[in-house]
Structures are given as C-alpha cells and as structure tokens.
Amino acid sequence: MSQGAKGIFAALIRTHHITSRKKLARVKKAAAFYNLHVLIRSGGSPGIMYAEGPDEVSVSSWVNMVQGLRYKDFQCAQKPAAHQVRGAVDQTRNGGFEEVASVTEFGERMEQRGLGSWWRIGMGYKASD
Incomplete structure (x- = not known):
C-alpha cells in the first residue's frame, strides 16, 4: 500500500436527481449511523452518491437504505467493494x-x-478495462 493510502469499501449510486432535503437528511443520518464518509452531488441531474467505510456490511446496508428512499432511476453503479484510497483519511x-x-x-x-x-466507469463515461 502506498504511503497515505488506506483500504476501504466504497460504493457509487446514480439517480435521476437529488433535490429533496428531507431525503438527504435521512441519507446523512444513515451515513452517521454506519460511520461512513458520504459525498453527494445534489441540486439537479444526475444525482450522485459515493459512500466509503471500513467494511462491506456497513456500506451495503447504507446502499440498501438509500434504495429504500425510492430515488428516481436509482442505480448502484459500483457495488460495495474494497479499494485503496488516498487523501482525507481522517475524514x-x-x-x-x-x-x-x-x-x-x-x-x-x-x-x-x-x-x-x-x-x-461507474458513471458510464469510460468503458471498463
């Protein structure tokens, strides 16, 4: 593992859009509950959510909760899997x-x-290797 890299589990979700503040509050609450770092692209189309955490169960549980919110055109573009990441490790x-x-x-x-x-690759901007 390179210096500053950390092993995590990550998932990527695409939706038609993310505008509901009420749903976003539930996404944020679930992120805190599962102790995940979540990055959201909101305010229009497309809606994008990225989650990372220390184990696959937590990330998968969060993805399932988000799916239950019934976002339009929900797609788990990259299922929870192990990755090496750099930066913002404390976060x-x-x-x-x-x-x-x-x-x-x-x-x-x-x-x-x-x-x-x-x-x-998850967003469909690049073909998978």
Missing part, C-alpha cells in the same frame, strides 16, 4: 458528509482519492 475514519453542486467537483474529489477511473 473517512470519523465519518462525514459532504455535498457538492457540480459533477466536475464530484469528479475532482474522486481523482483526489485515487478513484477517478473507477468513478468514470
């Missing part, structure tokens, strides 16, 4: 919830974590 360890307004900023966050290619 991951302590849970956390971040919200960004643009797909570009979301993509930049994925690049910073070393998950750019994984994210582009």
Whole structure:
C-alpha cells in the first residue's frame, strides 16, 4: 500500500436527481449511523452518491437504505467493494458528509482519492478495462 493510502469499501449510486432535503437528511443520518464518509452531488441531474467505510456490511446496508428512499432511476453503479484510497483519511475514519453542486467537483474529489477511473466507469463515461 502506498504511503497515505488506506483500504476501504466504497460504493457509487446514480439517480435521476437529488433535490429533496428531507431525503438527504435521512441519507446523512444513515451515513452517521454506519460511520461512513458520504459525498453527494445534489441540486439537479444526475444525482450522485459515493459512500466509503471500513467494511462491506456497513456500506451495503447504507446502499440498501438509500434504495429504500425510492430515488428516481436509482442505480448502484459500483457495488460495495474494497479499494485503496488516498487523501482525507481522517475524514473517512470519523465519518462525514459532504455535498457538492457540480459533477466536475464530484469528479475532482474522486481523482483526489485515487478513484477517478473507477468513478468514470461507474458513471458510464469510460468503458471498463
């Protein structure tokens, strides 16, 4: 493992849009409950959610909860799986919830974590290797 990298489980969800503050409050509460770090792209189409945590069970449970909120066109674009990430390790360890307004900023966050290619494949921007 490279210096500064950390093993985590991560999942990526795509939806038509994320605008309901009430649903987002439930997503945030579940992230805290499962001690996950969650990044959301809200405010329009597409809606994107990324979650990472220390174990597959927690991330899968969170994905199932989000699916139960019945977001339009819900797709688990990248199912919970183990990854090596870099950056913001303390934030991951302590849970956390971040919200960004643009797909570009979301993509930049994925690049910073070393998950750019994984994210582009999940979003359908790049063919899987």
